[in-house]
Amino acid sequence: MRLIAENLGGERGGETVFSGIGFALEKGQALVVTGPNGVGKSTLLRVIAGLLPAAEGRVRIEGGPEAFPSVASACHYLGHQNAMKPALSVAENLRFWRDFSGADFLGVEEALETVGLDGIGHLPFGYLSTGQRRRAAIAKLLVSRRPLWLLDEPTAGLDKASEGRFGEVMTNHCRDGGIIIAATHLPLGIEGAKELRMTG
Amino acid sequence: MLALFLRDIRLSIRAGGGALTGVIFFLAVIVTIPFGVGPDLNLLARIGPAILWISALLACLLGLDRLFQADREDGSLDLLVLGNDRHMLALTVLVKCLAHWAGSVLPLVIAAPLLGLFMNMAPVGIGATALTLLVGTPAITFIGAAGAAVAVALPRGGLLISVLVLPLIIPVLIFGVSASYGAVADPDPFLQPFLILAALTLFLAVLGPVAAALALRHGTD
Structure with a gap:
């Protein structure tokens, strides 16, 4: 898959960002996209996902499984x-x-364990701290399978x-043939x- | 899709949901009317179906602005739009509309017979009004979804949605009320306006979600 x-x-x-x-x-x-604030990193990700129309050029996915014909269907998007x-x-x-996403991957408990949130699955999401919320959102990447x-x-x-643990999760995803x-x-x-x- | 329906129902029932707000607003309007028009029981019985319909319509509009806005604020809307290849966005919108109807509007329909008693309506009239509300209110939600999708990015979109949607809902109101009257006033027909009302709901069940999906696709930023 490419x-x-x-x-x-x-x-x-109406203004060109990049x-x-x-x-x-x-x-x-x-691929790690870096650069100063406002240079268009988030916009780039949204254009790739197809949430924003590209002003020019295009993104495509080649040779992926049949279940994922387009970039939008093949991706997990984790926004702000x-x-x-x-x-x-x-x-x-x-x-x-x-x-909703289908293509089951890890079970809910297993995904929570992977991000170090085991035992708090029963709590309302609103009770969690900022970092715990982010980790729960990362667990969302693990409950259904997406290559991108x-x-x-x-x-x-x-x-x-948690950063270290998430680094491992991402490395594993790449090793399994995913793209990040x-x-x-x-x-x-x-x-x-x-x-x-990106330098603007 | 069932998961989305159940999630939205759960959200409307739990704290912060709109299930009770609409019913309380509905109750408040109906209870105020007799104070406004006076204690003329015949007059109240005569205007009853129309008042029930208008109040239900306004109560329906009340919660519409949160239909997509809540999902937009927490980022869920992006993922629903991205899921377009698995679940066509128009279908996702339809399911959200059905969940919104079942969670916030169905309680109004259930409360309507009780409030009909406040208006001194005859049992047949109450039954007919409740039936027309049951068949007609989904149409309001479907058109409302298109309005809510257009105004999803506006922080105070509620009023704009009402203004956008009201003119389109007028036919639903007309046929709903005339069918309710048809059941009690003898020469007027019941079945014809009722069937047109049902047809309107079915027609808008297709048009509303498709229009809303189009607006949502082009409204992401």
């Missing part, structure tokens, strides 16, 4: 928000996303131990990741 972006350009409110970005990622590779409901318990949230992960500042609010694109300011600890520096 993810190819050609001459990609994005705009926000242009001429191209890369090709084979399975098992990770965690996409979890504060009124529902952590386990209910995860169970919903597993049922688009992560927007995934480690915001995580402590050192992450926008970040902090080192993520993915072995052998490429870097894309």
Whole structure:
């Protein structure tokens, strides 16, 4: 499976934020997008996911499984928000996303254990701290299988131990033939990741 | 899809949901009317079906702005839009509408017979009004979804949604009320306006979600 972006350009409110970005990622590779605030890292991720129309160029996926014909169907998008409901318990949230996204991967308990949140699945999501919420959102990546992960500042609010654990999760995902694109300011600890520096 | 339906039902029942707000607003309007128009029992019985319909319609509009906004604020909407290949977005919207109807509007329909007693309506009239509400209110939710999708990015979109949606709901109101009257006033027909009401609901069940899905796809930023 390959993810190819050609001459990609994005705009926000009619103003060009970036242009001429191209890369090709084979399975098992990770791309870390870095750069100062406002340079368009989040916009790039949203353009890749297909949530924003590309101002120019295009993104496509080649040779993936038949279940994932497009980038949107092949990706897990983890944005700034965690996409979890504060009124529902952590386990209910995860169970919903597993049922909605399909392609079951880890069980809810197992996913929570992987991010170090075992034993709190019954708590309402709204009771968790910022870092715990982020970890629960990361567990959401694990309950259903997607080859492509688009992560927007995934480690915001995580402590050192959780960062290390998440680094392992991402390395494992690459080893299983997944692709990761992450926008970040902090080192993520993915072995052998490429870097894309956006300078504006 | 069933998971989405159950999640939205759960959210509407738990704290912060809109299930009770609508019923309380409905009750407040109906209870106020007799104070406003005076204690003329015949007059109340005559305007009863219309008042029930108008109050139910306004109560329906009350919770509509949260239909997509809550999902947008916590980022769920992005994921629902991205799931388009697995679950067509229009279907996702339809399921959200059905859950919203079952969670916030169905309680109004259930409360309507009781509130009909406050308006001194005859049992047949109460039954007919409740039946027309049951068949007609989904149409309000379906059109409302299109309005809610257009206004999803606006922080105070509730009023705008009402203004956008009200003109489109007028036919539903007209046929709903005329069918309710048809059941009690003898020469007026019941079945014809009732069937048109049912047809409107079915028609809007297709058009509303498709329009809302289109607005949501192009409204992400």
